[in-house]
Amino acid sequence: MKFTTSKSKLKGKPRSCCVVGIFQGKQLQGLAAQVDQLSAGALSAHINSGGFEAKENESIVLYDVPGLKWQKLIAIGYGKADELDVKRYRQVAETVVKKLRELHVTGADLWLLADEVNGCDHKVKARHLIEAMGNAMYRFDKMKSSADKPKPMAIAFQVATEVQLKKTRQGVQQGKAILDGVNLAKDLANLPGNVCNPSYLAQQARNLQKKYAIKTKVLNQSQMEKLGMDALLSVAKGSSQPAKLIIMEYHGAAAKQSPVVLVGKGLTFDAGGISLKPAAKMDEMKYDMCGAASVFGALVAAAELKLPINVSGVIPSSENLPDGNANKPGDIVTSMSGKTIEILNTDAEGRLILCDALTYVERFKPAAVVDIATLTGACVVALGQHASGLLANDQDLADELLQAGEKSLDRAWLLPLWQDYQSQLDSNFADIANIGGPSAGTITAACFLSRFTNKYSWAHLDIAGTAWRSGGKDKGATGRVVPLLSQFLIDRSEKS
Secondary structure (H helix, E strand, C coil), X not given: CEEEEEECCCCCCCCCEEEEEEECCCCCCHHXXXXXXXXXXXXXXXXXXXXXXXXXXXXXEEECCCCCCCCEEEXXXXXXXXXXXXXXXXXXHHHHHHHHHHCCCCEEEECXXXXXXXXXXXXXXXXXXXXXXXHXXXXXXXXXXXXXXXXXXXXXXXXXXXXXXXXXXXXXXXXXHHHHXXXXXXXXXXXXXXXXXXXXXHHHHHHHHHHCCEEEEEECHHHHHHHCCHHHHHHHHHXXXXXXXXXXXXXXXXXXCCCEEEEECEEEEECCCCCXXXXXXXXXXXXXXXXXXXXXXXXXXHHHHCCCCEEEEEEEEEEECCXXXXXXXXXXXXXXXXXXXXXXXXXXXXXXXXXXXXXXXXHHCCCEEEEEECCCHHHHHHHCCCCEEEEECCHHHHHHHHHHHHHHCCCEEECCCCHHHHHHXXXXXXXXXXXXXXXXXXXXXXXXXXXXXXXXXXEEEECCCCCEECCCCCCEECCCCHHHHHHHHHHXXXXX
16 A cells, blocks of 8 residues: 545545544544535435434445546544544454445545644544555455465545644654564564474565664574574474574664663474474464564664664574474473473473574673563463463563553553462472463463563563464464554664
8 A cells, every 4th residue: 555645625625435434423523514504415415315314334426526627535433533543543444444445446535634633633543544544455465376465555645734734744654663673573474384484584684674673583403403402492392493683773873872671482393392382273273483583673663763762672583393402391492591391292382482582682781671472371262362462570560561562553462470479380300391281371471581681671471372363364474563662662773
């Protein structure tokens, strides 16, 4: 989609279609009233006839309306004015895209910014419109031999004043950057495991270096062996694909400024290893690298926005497959930190690759570290698909992420990281076990990771419930938590 912004009049040069919003149960006001006046009451006449009540996401299309230059006029219902919040506004935007596609419209003047949305200025409204419309337009057809690709669509945001124009352009810039990051994350995650393996992810990181101000380095097996990353490397022993540690650095601020470090779990396929997963829905375990994908997306958003902040992305990547060389339940490995780990369940492998990455990032002397991982099925049970799980050793950092989630509508929920839970990870034979039993699985997984984060401010996002949708026609990656992370980096950069 192509987005532009202009200060325009209703009588200006039109595209083929105009989109306006109407509140339920009110007389036409603002722009809708002006459109109605130009059309000699055609819009109000249709409403008064009972053909359109402006209920939430209800729509009508009027063709060749006298007095209007547009061939089509689409009116979208907002529902009640006091209930129009950001979430509903995004739903309206998705309805607009569906209607435009249904009508085969390739260019439209969008006047939805003229209407009041609770708690939003033009910047926020424009950003959410772009994100929502882009999500509605997204299709993954790269692996199809012939794809029915939708025609490119040009959307022109129309505003009335110079102040609105400035704010809208800021929102468009943010929305486009975040949408690009979300789409990249979706594309990477939706690829099958036989294409998107650790080496493929490493090459995509190198490709970003060519396009953006992102410096990339990839560590191979021998380099990781020298660093003592036996926990990470042990997970890859059952696979023919070599593990990689991918490091991407975006420098938007002075070199002396400590970076925010994002660590993304990059399991490009997880069969569970010797502790084999059930066959049903195992194909969805290609999504076990969605944490890595979100790091790619957030870095792209930061680079496109040229944020005045330093951000490093670190991605431990491997496959987890059963093989004669694979980890066995009862095996003990030594992490880069020197701590020994008893592997009681080989399907709890994400924490094994993350713990070495969390030790590695100490060298960055980070301002904060956030790891992102599809880590536990327990998080899906606890929070479903609506919120990502959040745990942290720093309440201020947790609050930043929670606020970023609220602003971006990509929410997280804080779970306790109390010392009480740590004893569940006790091992008779090693320093720590890799699972903590059947209860509080999301929390004990974070407790495991916390053992490797004592030297910096750290937070953990468990996105097992939010990173993709299962089954049906909507099956696929969501691109979460790229909006949350992008907003977090935007907020941080504005404070620097």
